[in-house]
Amino acid sequence: MIYSLNTGEMAQLYERISKEFETYGTVDIQGDITFSRIESYDELRIGRSDKPPKEFLIGRNENVLVFTEPNKKAVFGVMSCDLKGFYIMDKQIYGKDPFYTARRDNTVFINYVCTEPCETGFCSSFGGPLLNNYQIQVINYENDKYLIYADDAYISFFEGFKQASKEEISKVEKLMHNFNMKQKKHEVEGSENRIKWNSKLWDEYAKICIQCGACNYSCPTCYCFDLNDVGEERIREWDSCILAGFTKTSAGNPRESLASRLRQRFYHKFVYYKKSKGEYLCTGCNRCTDDCPVDIEIKEVIDHDYNNE
Amino acid sequence: MAQISVCPYCGTGCQIVVPEKDEPFSVSGYKGSPVNNGKLCIKGYTGLNYSFSKERLTYPLFNENGNFIRISWEDAIELAANKLLKIREEFGPDSVAFQSSAKCTNEENYLMQKMARVFGTNNIDHCARSCHSPTALGLINTLGTGAATGSIKSLEGTNTFFIIGSNTTEQHPIIGSKIISEVKKGKKLIVADPRKIKLAELADIHMQFRPGTDVALLNSLMFVIVKEKLYDKEFIDSRTEGFNELREEVIKYDPIITSEITGVEPELVYEAARTYATNRPSAIFYAMGITQHIHGTENVMNVSNLALITGNLGKYGSGIFPLRGQNNVQGSSDMGALAEFYPGYIRWDSDKIEKFAKLWNSTLPKKKGLTLSEMFDRAADGEIKAIYLMGENPLITEANIARVEEGIDNLEFFIVQDIFMTLTAAKADLVLPAASSLEKEGTFTNTERRIQRIFPIYKPPGEAKPDWWIINKLGSRMNLWKEYSGPEEIFNEIREAIYNYSGATYENIYPVGKQWPINKENPDGTEILHTRSFPLGKGKLVPIKFNPPSESVDGEYDLIMTTGRNYFHWHSGTMTRLSQILEREAPEPYIEINSEDAYERKIRNGQLVNVKSRHGEIRIRAKVTNLVPKGIVFIPFHYKESRVNLLVGENLDPISKIPEFKVVAVKVMP
Numbered sequence: 001m002i003y004s005l006n007t008g009e010m011a012q013l014y015e016r017i018s019k020e021f022e023t024y025g026t027v028d029i030q031g032d033i034t035f036s037r038i039e040s041y042d043e044l045r046i047g048r049s050d051k052p053p054k055e056f057l058i059g060r061n062e063n064v065l066v067f068t069e070p071n072k073k074a075v076f077g078v079m080s081c082d083l084k085g086f087y088i089m090d091k092q093i094y095g096k097d098p099f100y101t102a103r104r105d106n107t108v109f110i111n112y113v114c115t116e117p118c119e120t121g122f123c124s125s126f127g128g129p130l131l132n133n134y135q136i137q138v139i140n141y142e143n144d145k146y147l148i149y150a151d152d153a154y155i156s157f158f159e160g161f162k163q164a165s166k167e168e169i170s171k172v173e174k175l176m177h178n179f180n181m182k183q184k185k186h187e188v189e190g191s192e193n194r195i196k197w198n199s200k201l202w203d204e205y206a207k208i209c210i211q212c213g214a215c216n217y218s219c220p221t222c223y224c225f226d227l228n229d230v231g232e233e234r235i236r237e238w239d240s241c242i243l244a245g246f247t248k249t250s251a252g253n254p255r256e257s258l259a260s261r262l263r264q265r266f267y268h269k270f271v272y273y274k275k276s277k278g279e280y281l282c283t284g285c286n287r288c289t290d291d292c293p294v295d296i297e298i299k300e301v302i303d304h305d306y307n308n309e
Numbered sequence: 310m311a312q313i314s315v316c317p318y319c320g321t322g323c324q325i326v327v328p329e330k331d332e333p334f335s336v337s338g339y340k341g342s343p344v345n346n347g348k349l350c351i352k353g354y355t356g357l358n359y360s361f362s363k364e365r366l367t368y369p370l371f372n373e374n375g376n377f378i379r380i381s382w383e384d385a386i387e388l389a390a391n392k393l394l395k396i397r398e399e400f401g402p403d404s405v406a407f408q409s410s411a412k413c414t415n416e417e418n419y420l421m422q423k424m425a426r427v428f429g430t431n432n433i434d435h436c437a438r439s440c441h442s443p444t445a446l447g448l449i450n451t452l453g454t455g456a457a458t459g460s461i462k463s464l465e466g467t468n469t470f471f472i473i474g475s476n477t478t479e480q481h482p483i484i485g486s487k488i489i490s491e492v493k494k495g496k497k498l499i500v501a502d503p504r505k506i507k508l509a510e511l512a513d514i515h516m517q518f519r520p521g522t523d524v525a526l527l528n529s530l531m532f533v534i535v536k537e538k539l540y541d542k543e544f545i546d547s548r549t550e551g552f553n554e555l556r557e558e559v560i561k562y563d564p565i566i567t568s569e570i571t572g573v574e575p576e577l578v579y580e581a582a583r584t585y586a587t588n589r590p591s592a593i594f595y596a597m598g599i600t601q602h603i604h605g606t607e608n609v610m611n612v613s614n615l616a617l618i619t620g621n622l623g624k625y626g627s628g629i630f631p632l633r634g635q636n637n638v639q640g641s642s643d644m645g646a647l648a649e650f651y652p653g654y655i656r657w658d659s660d661k662i663e664k665f666a667k668l669w670n671s672t673l674p675k676k677k678g679l680t681l682s683e684m685f686d687r688a689a690d691g692e693i694k695a696i697y698l699m700g701e702n703p704l705i706t707e708a709n710i711a712r713v714e715e716g717i718d719n720l721e722f723f724i725v726q727d728i729f730m731t732l733t734a735a736k737a738d739l740v741l742p743a744a745s746s747l748e749k750e751g752t753f754t755n756t757e758r759r760i761q762r763i764f765p766i767y768k769p770p771g772e773a774k775p776d777w778w779i780i781n782k783l784g785s786r787m788n789l790w791k792e793y794s795g796p797e798e799i800f801n802e803i804r805e806a807i808y809n810y811s812g813a814t815y816e817n818i819y820p821v822g823k824q825w826p827i828n829k830e831n832p833d834g835t836e837i838l839h840t841r842s843f844p845l846g847k848g849k850l851v852p853i854k855f856n857p858p859s860e861s862v863d864g865e866y867d868l869i870m871t872t873g874r875n876y877f878h879w880h881s882g883t884m885t886r887l888s889q890i891l892e893r894e895a896p897e898p899y900i901e902i903n904s905e906d907a908y909e910r911k912i913r914n915g916q917l918v919n920v921k922s923r924h925g926e927i928r929i930r931a932k933v934t935n936l937v938p939k940g941i942v943f944i945p946f947h948y949k950e951s952r953v954n955l956l957v958g959e960n961l962d963p964i965s966k967i968p969e970f971k972v973v974a975v976k977v978m979p
Contacts, residue, residue: 029311030820031341032326036310050326050347051337060335061358207510208489210478211876212350217335228889231363237355237889238335245893291338293348293486295493 001155003148004164010138010146014041016157017074021108024056026077035075044076046112046140052082052220052287054089057103063233067098073107080129080137081121081285083111085220087133091277093223100223108154113139115175117183122299123284124180125188130172139172147172186302188282192274195266196306206259208294213240215265215288215296221281241265266301313339313820314763315753316353317412317746318879320633321461321483322755322822323349327357327747327766343462343821344755350482352879356891357747359884360767365728366742367771377740382772382782389697389739390786392722393428396694402429403676406684406693409435409646410700410776411635414751414763416799417776418637418644419652419806421699424780427671427789431649431657431678432693436635436701437642438681439708442965443600444631445642447609449654451617451851453844456639458628459592460757460824460836464491466626469584469591472508473501473523473612474598474971479876481632481756484594497588499581501526502598503871504901504943505936514581517938518571520871521602521858521972525570526578527611528562528855533582534618535559540586541620548843549617551850558852570855586619590627596634597873601970603859605962611853618850623839633756635880636746640754643807643825648678653807668806669790680966682707682959688716695722699776700743702731705881705949708957708968711925726779729883732949742773749775750796752818754825758835760813761822858972859960862940866923866974868906870942870956873971878947886947898948899932902977906940907933912979920944922975925955931977942977946970 005013017023025038026049033047035055053075086104093100113129114121123129131137136157137149147164150157216222217238224246226239239246241264247255255261273281282298289298316323324342328335336357340347369385370377380388396404407425409418418435425433437445445455452458461484464470470488478485485508492498492511500512501523509515518526534540535556545552564575585591593616599608612629621627633639645652655661657677666673679687685703687693689712696717707713717723717736725737734740746753748769754760769775777796785792793799797815804811812827812834823834839848862869877895879885886892900920902912912918914933919926920942929944929951937943944953960969 027310029326030313030339032313032339032347034311034326034328034337036328050340051335055335207507208493210350210482210486210489210507212348212482212486213354214348217337217354226890226893228893230889235889239890240351243351243890243894245890248893291348293350293483294489 001150001152001158002164002169003150003158003161004168005146005148005161006144009161011041013157014076017108021072021074024073024075038076046077048079048118049077049082051218052085052285053078053109054085054220056107057086057100058223058225058238059099059236061235061237062099064099064227064236065234070103070106074110075107076110078109078111079285080111080113080131081123081283082220083109083134084126084131084283088221088279088281088283089223091279108135110136110138113137115139115141115179117179120286120290121284122183122186122286124183125186126280126282126284128176128180130176141172141175186299188280188302191270191302194306195270195301197263199304199306200309201301201304202259202263205262205296206257209242209258209262209296210294211242211258212293213242214291214293216240216242218287218291220283220285220287241268270301312764312766314747314766315636315761316349317636317884318352318356319481320635320638320756321345321481322636322753322759322761323353323483324761325349325353330767341820344757344759345483348483348486351877352885352891356879356885356888359887360745360747362887364730364887365770365773366730366740367773368742369772370740372738372740382774385739385741386782386786389724389783393695393697394787396721397429400694402674403432404692404694405430406432406679406696408681408684408696408698408701409433409641411436411638411641412700413641413776414637414749414796415640415644415754415760415803416751416796417699417780418641418646419803420777420780420784420799422644422646422652423669424784424789426665426673427669428787429674431674431676432684433646433678434648434681434684435641435646436681436706437638437647439601439706439967439970440597440634441600441631441638441642442647442967443605443609443962445647445650445654446965447606448613448629448631451610451613451849452839454838455642455654456758456838457630457756458622458838459625459630461487463625463628463837464488464592467491467496467590467592468626469497469499469588471499471585471591471593473593473595475594475596475632476502476504476506476873477594477632478507480596480634480874482876484632497584499584503938503941514577514584516573516577516581518573520869520941522571523599523602523608524604524611524853524855525562525567526573527615528559528853529564529567529578530582530585531555531559531615531618532562532564533579534586537583539583540618544620545618549848549850552618555614555618555850555852558854562855589619589621590624591619591621592626592628592630594630594632596632598971600967602972603960603962603969604856605967606964607853610851614850614853617848622848623837623841625837628837630756636755637753639756639758640752640760643754643810644803648680652803653809665806668802682709682961682966682968685713685716688720691719694720696720697724698733699726702733702881702883704732704736705952705954706946708954708970709924709959710952710954712959726776728773731881731883741779742771743779744769744773744775749777751777752800758824759822760810760818760825762815762819859969860958860972860974862974866976868940868942868975868977870920870922870944870973870975871971872944872946872953872957874947875945878945880947882947882949897930898945898951899930900977901932901934901937901943903937903939903941904933904935906942906977907931910977910979912977916979919978920956920975921978922956922958922973924958927951927953927955942975
């Protein structure tokens with residue numbers, strides 16, 4: 001259902017949700033937007049968070065020998081590009097990873113749709129910020145006006161709120177159309193057949209990459225981890241495929257060179273996942289490039305003319 | 310709610326956003342930071358686990374015949390005070406030595422050196438001795454200030470980067486990446502390093518010179534600059550003195566002659582000199598590759614010579630950047646945790662120290678203090694009876710560790726304050742559990758002189774306490790001072806002690822730190838030093854004569870070993886080796902050896918080999934690689950399994966007393 005709310009009603013909506021869920025949201029720490037526990041709707045600052053919200057579902061470091069039923073959480077202020085990451089990841093890990101699955105089932109993400117393109121993102125190349133898959137999706141399309149797309153599972157929170165009119169919906173659709181027109185398009189479609197194994201890009205990137213892991217840690221779709229026994233715990237920790245140890249085995253390392261590891265990351269994103277799961281493992285958030293200290297451009301991997309190197 | 314802090318690893322001082330413990334978030338870079346703009350390296354992302362390790366020390370421990378027993382803080386402070394006071398009474402204050410830490414805050418370092426001096430001795434030193442003491446002494450001698458002259462941000466304005474003796478992308482990754490970004494834009498990059506480091510691959514010119522021949526190389530660069538008159542005459546005339554004397558010296562270093570010494574083709578020297586001198590502004594970056602030599606201080610002064618004659622100082626984008634190793638080695642040196650310097654680099658024998666007698670309401674020691682390696686040496690001789698050591702692990706990191714061990718074993722009383730039971734702490738009589746940098750308040754000063762704040766985001770484990778708390782208690786128990794209420798009160802005293810810090814307050818250095826000098830004349834701090842004049846007035850040009858390193862190859866010891874860090878680990882590994890990801894990447898000690906050298910010695914990749922120097926021997930795995938040239942091997946010093954410092958000799962730079970970590974003659978045997 002689609003609803004139309006004003007700012008006061010948004011706060012009411014928050015109140016209703018907070019009765020049932022532990023509430024989190026994006027807050028401002030000295031200009032840095034970051035996720036935190038919040039106690040009131042006033043604390044929420046909408047903006048691009050410093051990192052994606054994937055830690056709500058995949059812990060940075062956690063003991064996987066103990067399973068505890070997760071609390072019900074509501075997370076306000078998630079960007080659409082970040083939320084989309086979960087829907088893509090679901091195809092690989094939902095139902096398989098019990099921690100992820102339980103948290104996914106117990107978390108409601110309230111995503112906020114951008115109305116103006118951000119500086120570096122390219123989400124419109126993946127369909128734009130208004131998502132087809134969502135739980136509760138919010139568009140603050142005019143000063144005091146919010147259009148809310150809510151999944152039927154959350155209908156009870158909207159009792160008494162006004163349903164959106166046709167005019168309002170078409171206004172938003174037009175806004176989204178303009179958004180997608182304004183943002184530069186990158187031809188993602190077909191990249192699984194264009195990207196070349198022997199491209200010079202991988203060597204060029206390897207020359208400058210300092211293996212910080214930022215592209216993995218900042219990515220809303222990277223879900224790889226490593227397991228280590230530490231004392232009585234078995235710790236699962238986020239991993240980075242850029243590191244040599246990621247694929248090291250007792251028989252050696254199939255990806256000894258940094259170039260081959262960088263290639264692997266892009267192949268996973270644009271070739272393997274597409275071919276096996278039908279989707280690209282990328283949402284156009286551009287976080288990997290924004291957080292990359294040496295400016296390796298994911299858009300270049302998409303746009304590069306592989307046939308004429 | 311999350312809070313802003315500073316990464317505890319290298320001197321870059323990246324600001325991080327740290328979540329509260331019960332929140333499911335990880336550390337990320339602070340986007341508002343002028344230092345790192347939200348970026349981090351792998352140590353920042355995955356290296357902070359140690360703070361939550363179950364191996365943390367949680368109670369004061371007393372060593373009773375080899376068994377550590379838990380005691381109360383009250384007893385620990387009482388015991389420490391009584392022992393130190395008794396030793397002072399019996400043998401005098403100079404029988405006690407204090408070792409501070411560049412991992413600790415400014416407040417803690419300030420207190421530690423104050424403790425030593427009010428106690429009655431200048432025996433105060435710390436690991437800056439083994440990294441940048443030549444920088445402090447060298448640059449103070451030539452310019453008047455021993456610190457980086459520009460800001461990290463100012464590198465946007467640099468046209469030529471000259472890296473000598475710094476593996477920047479591995480040791481200061483965020484500064485290294487900044488250089489890479491600039492080079493991608495077309496800026497020039499010159500690298501002088503015996504190893505084929507990452508930046509060497511991107512460099513326009515890579516001079517792969519032999520370890521220990523820095524002076525010859527730098528002099529021959531200046532030979533070209535003088536010969537082709539590429540120097541900045543106006544700058545030399547108005548801002549420097551001693552050019553004629555310098556010229557007399559450098560004209561002896563024709564690249565054709567020095568190539569015999571350095572192994573660098575003369576053409577490369579010409580090209581490098583021309584690029585550095587003409588494609589200005591140029592900035593020089595150096596680290597341990599310059600300082601850890603018996604001529605470390607001279608190396609630094611020669612770097613300064615090169616910058617001065619080309620006018621590459623005092624302008625945005627130019628400068629000298631000694632890249633600081635530890636997160637607070639700039640600050641700990643500023644605080645005067647050095648044998649020869651009081652806070653603000655006031656020499657121990659200068660009249661100006663009277664101000665400290667007043668400020669501390671105390672008489673001051675008259676004798677010259679001992680440096681780090683001298684302290685252990687004198688302990689072995691029986692002259693030093695007690696050491697109070699904070700946050701260092703010399704049994705891995707010091708040169709000539711067999712002698713260090715002898716010294717420690719000979720002490721009457723040894724106090725170690727740390728967050729872990731390190732190899733060194735295990736030898737202590739009294740172990741005091743400290744808080745990590747995420748658990749205490751204070752300030753760090755990064756490699757660009759930026760004073761930044763940290764906060765107690767988590768509670769220390771068990772009864773562990775912030776270092777300032779411990780020193781504070783011990784100092785007041787020994788009647789050295791009246792107890793301080795907290796770090797801010799200590800910081801306010803620092804502002805009185807050091808004029809360059811006087812304008813900084815806990816309010817105005819948050820959330821973004823400020824660069825010293827920050828004082829009445831520069832209320833907002835100072836991004837670029839020496840824009841109009843040097844603290845000395847004119848910059849001093851000091852002719853430096855080339856002398857070979859103390860160690861050289863012979864028939865038996867036929868390879869030159871250099872030591873250093875790798876990307877994944879930090880110093881003695883007590884922090885990074887607890888991060889599973891970092892440990893996985895570099896799990897064991899190794900020696901990098903060139904494939905030709907390996908072939909000649911019938912050594913295969915991955916094979917265990919014995920490495921022997923004139924001072925010791927270790928067993929270690931061979932990594933056959935052409936990152937090192939023929940004739941040179943490299944061993945990182947992180948690993949307690951094979952401590953490379955057993956191989957490093959006792960030779961010191963006579964000026965700064967830094968050991969010669971970078972040149973050791975060894976033989977490698979399968």
